[in-house]
Amino acid sequence: MNGTLAGWLQFALLFVALAACYVPLGNYIAHIFTTDKDWKAERFLYRVMGVDPKADQRWSVYVRSILAFSAVSVLFLYGLERLQHYLILSQHLPNVPAVTAWNTAASFVTNTNWQNYAGESTMGYLVQMAGLVVQQFMSAAVGLAVAIAMIRGFTRSRTDKLGNFWVDVTRGALRLLIPISIVGGLVLIASGAIENFHAYQTVTTLSGMHQTIPGGPVGSSEVIKDLGNNGGGWFNTNSAHPFENPTSFTDIFEIFLLLLIPFATPRAFGRMVKDNRQGYTLAAVMVIIWVVAVGGISLFEAHTGTGGAATKLAHGAMEGVETRFGRPACSLFAASTTVTSTGAVNCFHDSLTPFGGGIALFDIALGEIAPGGTGAGMYGILILAIVTVFVAGLMVGRTPEYIGKKIRPVEMKYAALYFLTMPVLILTAAGLSIGTRVGQKAILNPGPHGLTEVVYAFASMANNNGSAFGGLGSAATWYQVTGGIVMLLGRFAPEIFALGLAGSLARQQPVPASAGTLDTRTPLFAGMLVAVILVLVGLTYFPALALGPFAEGLH
């Protein structure tokens, strides 16, 4: 079968599977966070934590809980990495160097999973399981908790209470992430992903050379890597490694997992605000952007006109592509991993064509909204919907209201702070790296491609994506330290503004829809939202895109 046709059939299958899960999973997510009943295991955990599950928190207390939980998580993970040699299941690996340990701790707690190390030669089984995988569950649960608190800003009135962080994060992990991970993990293991505690095996190859074969409980960690939009691979080559991603079926299954929760969350939103059409509208916007991203990357990667004889014979640019999957599956994975905040890869993003790589960079720059990370996509697109309502109000004289809440200057200030955080972090860090000798030293490719690599790195870290272009020596201390800071600020500063905005909305009295209210459940609004997203992101990053991938592609 033609590779491109096979790619589009895979895409169609994926689309149908995601559409089939939209209503049941979305309804289930809404149920998890609206029911009053606690599970026994949850009650036990609340007792251990000393939490009163009935005590709702003010938005700022909710934020303090997130910050405290995350700070402790960073320090715990850092300590685990630094002491791994003295712990069981270390595979005789030495302690992780301090700067790498810190960058990794910041990376996994923020749901980024940027990796400045090769997993199989740096992290023992215990650190992978008790450190990195635990954070893959918890960071996703934190993102989901923030999204739910944000939705409560619309559903509640005359209160500043947004729920209880400890309850939300516990329910998200216990009722959603763990059950799906058990099922998904079994599917991956049954399909060939390895799951063992073997010591590394040294074998003699047919040519007489020695080769070390690593092992590990990979299948059970692979599932949350994708499901939680984490992306941190057990092995250095991530989902291009046959132990992580053994077949074409597991490849499409992994893409399904990484899109599953983000695409179902708008349904949960619609359910919670008691207007499912609101959810459909946001889901439609996410789908449009995702489809365009997949189409765009596929188009450029399949283009053989400028690649020479080898490219023509291979029906596409095959450098950096896992030949088991081929170019179309690479394009689908690359688009899906960058429009979510996953960052897992099954091919080398640095080997994408300049425009294909530019689309991947643009996807990340969108800021986790189409469909974005677990929870992060939801609160991101809600803020952009608020901006769109406000812009529409200015343009056509409609009252700026969204889901029965007025969008006043105070809400717009929160939205502006939220939106400005990313460009400030990304462009400042990239500018410092390009403008200083210490940053330049690690740029291994000159010209526009080098610029793209630096901007991509910080866009990926700030937006908690975690994928990378190679060619940047990001294991240098400068990039490890600035990257860690950018990841922490890029994750938690926007969450502060999102929850502040939610608190402001929750205090309002709901306003009934009137003749002057813009209907936000229509294709017109969906189109406006897409336009606002593209214009905002396009204008913000246009100089970097023009000097990087565009200049390289047009050269």
Added chain:
Amino acid sequence: MGPARPAFTQVSLGCPAAGKGAGRGLTPGRRPVSDLLYIGLTIVVFAALYLVLKGVERFER
């Protein structure tokens, strides 16, 4: 059974220059200093986020 320190050819997809800084043992004399540095950095970053939160609360009032 396994080697004390497995040697791999590092091929990076998701993580550029992976392994460059990894796999080295700790230098005993520098351990407390570097650990204190990064623990301190964690505290500083979260303190900065806390100040942002306080600023937003102030703005709210």
